Amino acid sequence: MTYKTILYTDHSHWAEIQLNRPEVYNAITPLMLEELLDAFGKAERKEPIKCVVLTGHGKVFCSGQDLKSVGTDIDAIPFRNIITEYYNPLIMRIRTLKKPVIGKIEGLAVGAGASLALACDILLMSKEAYIAQLFAQIGLVMDAGANYFLTKKVGRAMAFELATTGRKVYGEEALALGLVNKVVEEGEMDQALQFYLDIYKGTSSHSIGLIKNMLNRAGEMKLEEVLEMEANCQEKAGRHPDFKEGLSAFLEKRRPNFK
Template structure:
């Protein structure tokens, strides 16, 4: 079904592996479409509780747009963004399930945007992020102008975007650009630790948190208070909420099913 990724679902975990290591997992039109389709599939699959996004090979998560692959049917860069990149980023942000990025290597250009669109980024200390757009006379896209200032503030975001410098994992974690930096040897264990938590968490509640936090960026307090009330009403009717309350009263660990 997929030509450019490996997509597997096992024990509540959907793993989406960018599989173009020969070009550092650069984003071709086909790869972008595969990512978008797989993320939407994960959203429709009731067995999926958490998604892990990573890259094949040990050097790169994603090196950004594949300039050699061209734009396919797109007639301009703006058209390519509107028709391909933007739907991919929106699919990740709108997915009502947690998305963990296993950052195994460089994340450059739109590859950096792809990583930042995930809910948590756990990176190898050898990995780095770079807004390399400036090196070819372009501005950040695929959501980076949205994510960067919200994660690290306007001044730091401007410096990183306007210089295109490499931000290695340790600094990125210190700045708040990513969640955690670990040694390459510890990367899989660190990701597995987070995955183990989220695949047993109340998935619908996590999805509601993600929805609300997304909307809070462009909303006022009254709007968010109303949204919280609506979502709490919905969540209170879920089996997981009932289980959580019962477990609390019985002083035991809840057994959430994601429903």
């Protein structure tokens, strides 16, 4: 697929996916969602790629859905189809991708753009950037997984406040609330990103994939179900060649060379 609304770049052991409509603050269109779905699939299939970085081209992450792209006839907007056919498959691909997805928020992440960011496994944010859920301000409701992610991260009461007031949550508050993993000063984003890239370069992709799947499921399971899942996944991990290499490297006091 030739991309028109995103940029995809392989950087040896990691892939970078950039939303690329800076003239409209990287607003989302159905075409962009299709291209993002394809790009994440491409990154997943490439074995040398250990993690994926999602960011926005220019000075912002994403301003949300491009309302102009859904047509001028308000009564004819296919809300359900847009969500189920475009947004939901992308969110599920990000969450089930067997590789870490690192999001970088600079400028703003608003509406569906915030939902897209919150779906990432690791989220870095500039101190001056902000997240906002503006759905209620135009008579809509949060979608693209935002109800799930916000409630999991900040609890029901704060999720309700953010969803109904639409107020801006800047970097330091976002960190305090648990919305993001790290907040950085302007100009320090690349350094913060490199910290994670260096870590994931030397990790077992097989192990990371199992961990991501377990964490996705554990929150909805009973303790005995989690214990059984852990036993099954540990069996899979222990029988994989990565464990033999990891153990050998530990005993030989060297860095592992995972395949």
